[in-house]
Structures are given as C-alpha cells and as structure tokens.
Amino acid sequence: MDIIDAVLEGRDTLALLPTGGGKSICYQVPGLVMEGVCLVISPLIALIEDQVNQLKAKGIQAIAIHSGMSKRQIDIALDNAVYGSTKFLYVSPERLKTPIFQARFTKMKINLVAVDEAHCISEWGYDFRPSYLAIADLRKLQPNTPFLALTATATSSVVEDIQERLLFRSKHVIQKSFERSNLTYNVALTNNKLNRIEASLRKNKGSGIIYCGTRRKVKELYLHLNAKNIPTDYYHAGLTYEDRKLKQKRWTNNEVDLIVATNAFGMGIDKPDVRFVLHHDIPASIEAYFQEAGRAGRDGEAAVANLFYETDDINRLREQVELKFPPLDTIKGIYNALGNHLQLAYGSGQGQTYPIDLAHFSDKYSQPLILVYNALKFLERCEFIELSENYKVPSQLKMTTTHQELYNYQVKDPVLNKVIQFILRTEMGVFENYQTIFETKIAAKINLPVSTVSEKLTLLNQLELIDYIPRTELPRVTYITERLTDQNLSISPKYYKNRKDVAYGKLDAMIEFLTKERCKSELLLRYFGETETHPCGQCSYCIQPSVEITSLRTIILKHARSLQMEHEKVEISVLITVLANYSESEILENLRWLAEHHEIRVDSMNRSFVIN
Numbered sequence: 001m002d003i004i005d006a007v008l009e010g011r012d013t014l015a016l017l018p019t020g021g022g023k024s025i026c027y028q029v030p031g032l033v034m035e036g037v038c039l040v041i042s043p044l045i046a047l048i049e050d051q052v053n054q055l056k057a058k059g060i061q062a063i064a065i066h067s068g069m070s071k072r073q074i075d076i077a078l079d080n081a082v083y084g085s086t087k088f089l090y091v092s093p094e095r096l097k098t099p100i101f102q103a104r105f106t107k108m109k110i111n112l113v114a115v116d117e118a119h120c121i122s123e124w125g126y127d128f129r130p131s132y133l134a135i136a137d138l139r140k141l142q143p144n145t146p147f148l149a150l151t152a153t154a155t156s157s158v159v160e161d162i163q164e165r166l167l168f169r170s171k172h173v174i175q176k177s178f179e180r181s182n183l184t185y186n187v188a189l190t191n192n193k194l195n196r197i198e199a200s201l202r203k204n205k206g207s208g209i210i211y212c213g214t215r216r217k218v219k220e221l222y223l224h225l226n227a228k229n230i231p232t233d234y235y236h237a238g239l240t241y242e243d244r245k246l247k248q249k250r251w252t253n254n255e256v257d258l259i260v261a262t263n264a265f266g267m268g269i270d271k272p273d274v275r276f277v278l279h280h281d282i283p284a285s286i287e288a289y290f291q292e293a294g295r296a297g298r299d300g301e302a303a304v305a306n307l308f309y310e311t312d313d314i315n316r317l318r319e320q321v322e323l324k325f326p327p328l329d330t331i332k333g334i335y336n337a338l339g340n341h342l343q344l345a346y347g348s349g350q351g352q353t354y355p356i357d358l359a360h361f362s363d364k365y366s367q368p369l370i371l372v373y374n375a376l377k378f379l380e381r382c383e384f385i386e387l388s389e390n391y392k393v394p395s396q397l398k399m400t401t402t403h404q405e406l407y408n409y410q411v412k413d414p415v416l417n418k419v420i421q422f423i424l425r426t427e428m429g430v431f432e433n434y435q436t437i438f439e440t441k442i443a444a445k446i447n448l449p450v451s452t453v454s455e456k457l458t459l460l461n462q463l464e465l466i467d468y469i470p471r472t473e474l475p476r477v478t479y480i481t482e483r484l485t486d487q488n489l490s491i492s493p494k495y496y497k498n499r500k501d502v503a504y505g506k507l508d509a510m511i512e513f514l515t516k517e518r519c520k521s522e523l524l525l526r527y528f529g530e531t532e533t534h535p536c537g538q539c540s541y542c543i544q545p546s547v548e549i550t551s552l553r554t555i556i557l558k559h560a561r562s563l564q565m566e567h568e569k570v571e572i573s574v575l576i577t578v579l580a581n582y583s584e585s586e587i588l589e590n591l592r593w594l595a596e597h598h599e600i601r602v603d604s605m606n607r608s609f610v611i612n
Helices: 001-007 023-033 046-059 073-081 091-097 099-107 128-141 156-165 193-203 215-225 242-252 286-293 311-323 329-339 359-363 369-381 402-409 414-426 439-446 450-462 495-515 519-527 545-565 572-578 586-598
Strands: 013-016 037-040 061-063 088-091 109-115 147-151 173-175 181-189 207-211 233-235 258-261 276-281 302-307 353-355 383-387 395-399 435-437 468-470 474-479 599-601 609-610
Touching: 001 023, 001 173, 013 156, 013 359, 023 037, 023 109, 023 147, 023 233, 046 061, 046 088, 061 073, 073 099, 073 395, 073 468, 073 572, 088 091, 091 099, 091 128, 091 215, 099 128, 109 128, 128 156, 147 156, 147 181, 156 173, 173 359, 181 495, 181 519, 193 215, 193 276, 215 233, 215 258, 233 242, 276 286, 286 302, 286 519, 302 311, 311 369, 311 495, 329 359, 329 369, 359 369, 369 383, 402 414, 414 450, 439 450, 450 468, 495 519, 545 572, 545 609, 572 586, 586 599
Parallel strands: 013 147, 013 173, 037 088, 037 109, 061 088, 109 147, 181 302, 207 258, 207 276, 233 258, 276 302
Antiparallel strands: 353 474, 383 474, 395 435, 395 468, 599 609
16 A cells, blocks of 8 residues: 555655545554554544554554543553553643653654544644644654654645644655545435434445434434334443443444444444444534545445435524634633632642533533533633543553552452452453453452442552542543633634634535535535546435426425415315416326325325325
8 A cells, every 4th residue: 555655665644545444554554564663643532442452452562641541540651652562652632742741752662653633733624623733843852753644534725734734844645535436425405304314214224323413312313213113222422331332332243233323433433334324413514424424335335325404404503603612701711610610729730630520510600501511622622621521431440569468458358359359360461551340340240249349449549559540420521731820721812713713614515515506426525625526426416306396396395385284184186286287197206206205194095195
C-alpha cells in the first residue's frame, strides 16, 4: 500500500481514507516493522481502548493514556513506554502538553507519530480541538520522526490546513476517492417517519443500524419496533460497561440483526457485513452523516443508507445549534459553579477526575440540565475540562506492594485472603499493569456479598497495598487545567463566534444535501472536494419518477387531506371525480405508490384510504 510505503520511507503523509478504509493498518504495520514505539494520538477514548484491547489480544504490547486515568496509572504507563517492550502508545491530545508526558517523550524511541481524526486540527473542520495545535511541538523534541495524519472526512481547505499545522516537511497527500459505488444513499421527506422506517426494515434484510439523535429517541424507537414484532436491540453511552460490551458483541456476532443507537455506537467496530444504516434524525454535519452511513457495506457488497426526515426536523436542528452555544457569561458562571460544587480551590485540580451528578448539579444551581450539559461541552472544546459520558466503566486495580507484604495481611484476615487469592489467580499481570475487575463476579465466585468484596478492596487501597479505582455510576469531569479565577478564565469571543459560524455552515451544507435536486453521491463527493463526479444511478434522486408523476402525487395528497378532514376517510371514487383532469389509471398508479411507501393506508376493499 502506498501509505505504508511512504511511512516506511520516513515521509510525512496525510492519508484520506473513507470510513472502513483501514486507517489503523496504515500505522500498525509500520509501527510493528520499525524499531521503537508508535505514538498514536486520538481524541476518541472508546476507540483507543478498543484498539489497545485488540492489539493485546494478538500479543502486541499496547497501552493508552488519557484524561480520567489516575496520576499513578499515567506514570506507570509512561515508564512502560520508555523502559518496557511497548510497541504502541495511544494518547489523547490534551496529554501532550503535560510536563510529565513531555519529559518521558524525549526518552522514548519513537518510530512514528500517527495523528488520527486529523481534521480536528483545523478551525474549519467540523470538530476542531485546540489541543491538536500542540501536536506540532513534538517535532522540537524528536525532529526526525515522521508524521502520519489520518482522517475519513476533510474538505480541500482542511486538507491544506492539516499539513500546515502539523509542519509537514513537504506536502504529501494520498487520497482514496470517497466514492462508495456499492452504497446507495436515499433521502426522503415524509410526514410519517416511523412508517417509512418500518417499510425500509421489511425491504432490507441482514445486519443494520438505526441512528437516533438522543438516548430518549433510541429507547422510544427500540420499544416501538419490538412492539411491531421487529426484533431490535439498543445502545447508548448511558448503559453499563457490561451491557454495552454485551450488546456490541451480540450484534457483531449476528445474534441480533438490528440495533438502534446514538452515534456513540460504531466507532472502531470491525463489522464488514452491515447491509443498511438508517437515520431517524438528521446528523449535524455532512462529515458525521458520511461516517455513520459509511458503516454499511464495508465488505464491498451492496448496501443502503436511508435518511428519513420531516419538515420540523430541520427547525429542530437549528434550535440544537443555538442550544450548543449558551451565552458566554452563562458558560463562565457554570464553570465557576462547578468548581464551587466540587469544593476546588483556585489553582488546584489539574489532572484530577471527579464524578458528578449533572441532574443534582443543575437543580442545585437552578439551571436547565441541557444548558449545563452544553456549557460543559463548550468548556471541554476550550480544553479547560473534559466531560466523560462514557461512564459506568468497570473498576481498575493494580498491586502496588510485594507478594510477601500481601501475605502478611492475608494470614491475619481469612476473608481478605479469599479476595486476594482470587484476584492473583485470575488477573495475570496485576503487579505490572492495571487490570479490569468486576466486584460482582469476584463475590459470586468466592461466595461473599459484593459489599464485603468492595470493603476489603477499599481497605487494601487505604493501606496502599493496591491502587483501587472503583467504578462510578456518574459522568466524570477531569480538569485539564487548574481551576481558574474569573479573571483568568479566558474564552475568546472571536473563537466562540467562529465555532458557532462553523456549526451553522455545517448545518446549511447538511440541509443542502437533503433538499438539493441532484445525485446524493455526487453532492457528498463534491463536498469533499472531488470535481470529476458522475450520477450514481441508484440513489433516491437518480431513480425518482418524472416531475409530472411527483406533482400528481402532491396534488392527490392535497385534495385527499381536504376530503379526509370532511369525511374522516377518502373515497377513491370521489377523488377520481374531483381530479377529472387526470386519467383514472394515473390516479390509481399513484395511489398504489403512496400505499407501498406507507404514505396512505387503503381499506381491505380498495375503496377508500386514510393518510398516515
């Protein structure tokens, strides 16, 4: 592959690969071949953890560092990267600026810096993160190390921006066309979204995903489909770690075909045989839509991406953009309230993680929950804090003492002895690295109450024999910087306006994709800078009927609504009489189309209908 060859030659390279195009292979192969450690920078903590687990399962030494880890965890991980046999070090971008990372980085033998989600470095990108701007500073510490930037979604201006901001020694872009000839993009405006989704599910078989914008919508659609005898599972970040893993595994193994999910589902999932992706809600940007739709048909076989929307959905999307940008004074007020709530002194808290009950916090300070959430997310984008919604993760544990010292406590406490013996027997490497543990499983295996297991582990932690990080049922806030005073909390009004303008620009591009009368595949390709395009011949625009037929359907529905308001149902014979300028066969043909697409419901005698 050209990308791997370029990396092995030591060239700075920007690789643009569509979703499912094998981005991870582009740095994993050279990282294994070359001597030293491959540094992978990614903002997606869930994806980082997934890739580390996959590499470990193959016997490859990989570790991850991200906010939310304890200082001791980070210290041990960095030591392993410097002195151990680590081949891949995954790091979230905000870690790069910390003194502890920079001091250790200079001691590491780095063979490659891979920058995933590289579009985040551009202010014109849909997910700009200021911390990405610090990546180029790594060149000062290890100037001869090649950089590989990777993204699945970048416009031509973002492509230039990435190379400039990463200080490429010479510009070098390897771009695979974003065209997915096996994937059909369908977009439909409808007045009954649920009926269209049900019809699509009856038509499209095999493995599929339905994306919804909120957890509430996910649960509602899941219940609705199962009530309609359409077997469905659901997934969102609010589920427990165990439930998320189980649901993902069942869907990946085809034990369940259909899953309804938020966009938290899909990142890093290596499942090539997804036959369809449906969107119940409009994504906020073309980039987000392209990534989500692109999870279908990665095996090269025919697949479909259907997006159904109603007129009010566009208005709701505009409202959501406004909600995502609370007034600056409100954002600063919530930042200050957060510090008070956590009882943090000014100048303290950097690198520390705290569980937080957002509902309780919003009630305490008399602020709507949605406003609190969006203010915290904006503070996250400014990199003052990080809000981890991927909560309910399992407990972590590492032994920090010797076998002999542990034994001294084991002989004094038979219950403690049972807990320690089980952990040592089942968790290999617990003296070297943090291991995931499940208190419920431990309790069941050694026949003790869960509360007793937790108490004994807490005791060991207090005695500093182990580092025990218990699971939490709450979201977590990590302070990237120390708590700042009002005077030092600087949020540029220009930055605020730029991010809001970019959000509206992305929204306008999404609306154009939905409504513009042009091949949907061409619209996507042109958005990403491809000029030599051609109609796909299979999307909802390319196969739409003639303007005359479409107009007649509109006329039929217009008159049918009036008749239905008067008589509760529409007699077909009456409608034919009203539309005397059209032939009976034309009207019946269009009524059949409307019935097949669940826009109307015809009675068993084919004499009348109602509009859905």
